[in-house]
Amino acid sequence: MKTERLDKITKRFLEKGLEQMVVCDPxxxxxxxxxxxxxxxxxxxxxxxxxxxKNRIFINELFTVNEDLGVKKVWFDDNSDPAMLLSEYTDKNKLLGIDKKFEARFLLRLMECGGASGYVNASECVDIVRQQKDTDEIKLMCEASRINDLAMGEIIKRISFGVAEEEIASQMIEIYKSFGAEGYSFEPLVGFGESAAIGHYEGGARTLTEGDCVLIDVGCVKDGYCSDMTRTFFFKSVSDEHRKVYEIVKKAQQAAIDMIKPGVRFCDIDKAARDIISQAGYGGRFTHRLGHFIGIECHEFGDVSAKNESIVKPNMIFSIEPGIYLEGDVGVRIEDLVLVTETKAEVLNNFTKELSIIG
Ligand SMILES: [Mn+2]
Incomplete structure (x- = not known):
């Protein structure tokens, strides 16, 4: 067990009035x-x-876990009743914290077996601790982003007349593996021209014409940790309006990054970027939150949005990704991951954000 992490989580559930909890999100x-x-x-x-x-981990015998995890293992097989087994180890006359990912069928069975005096959603005790990365995690996150920078440089070499969005998307896996990553942190999003204005568009048969934007939103997993970056390029040339849109998004992203430091509220960071886009007349075209937390999962608990009034703390890592989407025309998004230090935000991506004409 990673004892420092465990201690932080235990401290959190004790503060919540709990003495025990079940963690099951893999x-x-x-x-x-x-x-x-x-x-x-x-x-x-x-x-x-x-x-x-009293700590235990309950694992089905189908899974090979030979290593010592620093916690006693309780094995079961497909003929057993694992929730009942769990109830034999819990303190029955006390509240039990439950992970939001614990499946209802197991929780309901645990309740039938009288596993605790009451059940409380205690996910935040883990999720909030996971928001602030420790030294080992920061190293891994930097490495995943370094690979993502290299991969972006490689993929844009393959952009040319006749190449479809989906061909570009499907080449990412081989590129990531060539740089030592395990795979994607999410399915690559590649959109040309008007496709880039569609939210979470994964790429189709469309090919390029001169003047199209090329939006590439990609991330890899390296040693269990994720990266996520978006760049928007222009193919062969760029119109004046598209250049203007690009520069607004870039300015909005920089304004958000510049104000990040411990103590600042997430909603104010979102507002800084959103105000710049709104003042330029594109307010309604920035259709999503400014960013999200990331780590072992590409989207982790917490976001940079108008509804998040909590404050930035050192060692948090999250994305800053404003965009402007003009339906039927163009989509521009620029995304980096940032690491909060004691005084500012350090950007984990080094790939250029200067408007680039490619192809
Ligand atoms: Mn993202």
Whole structure:
């Protein structure tokens, strides 16, 4: 077990009036044990008690986990009743914190078995701790972003007349693997021209004409940690209006990055970028939140949006990704990951944001 991480989580649930909780999100189990177990439909549960000698991890025998995870393993098979088994280890007369990813069928069964005196959603005890990365995680996040920079440089060499969006998207995996990454952190988003104005467009058969924008939003996973970056290029030439839109998005992104430091509210960072886009007359065309947290998962708990009034803390890593989308015409988004230091935001991506004509 990663004891420093475990201690922070235990402190959080104690503050909530809890003495025990069940963690079952495989990413949170990985965060705490260093072992990624994808249980599919089987139950995976890491039971944590304030008395650490009571901690247990419940794993189906189908999964090979030979290593010592620093917590006692309780094995079960497909003929057993894993939630009932779990109820034999919980403190029945006390509240039990529950991970939001614990499947209802297991939780309901645990309740039938009288596993606790009450059940509380305690996911935030883990999710909030995961927002602030430790030294090991920061190193891994920097490396994933370094690979993403290299991959972006490689993919744009392949943009030319006749190449379809989906061909570009499908080449990302091989590029990432050539740089030592395990795979995608999400399906690559590649949009040319008006396709780029469609939210979460994954690429189709469209090919390029001169003057099209080329939006590439991609990320990889390296040693369990994610990267995520977007760049928007122009093919062969750029119109004056598209150049103007690009420069507004770039300015909005920089304004947001410049104000990041511990103590600033996320909603104010979102507003800084949004105000610049609105004042330029494109307010209604920036249709999503400014950013999201990232780490073991590409989208983790917490975001940079008008509704998040919480404050920035050191060692948080999140994306800053404003965009302007003009339906039937163009989409521009510029996205970087930032690491919060004691005084400012350090940008993890080094790929240029100067307007670039490619092809
Ligand atoms: Mn993103």
């Amino acid at each position: 990413c949170s189990v990985f965060y705490l044990t260093g072992k990624m177990i994808n249980p599919g439909e089987r139950m995976l549960a890491l039971y944590i008690n304030k008395e650490s000698s």
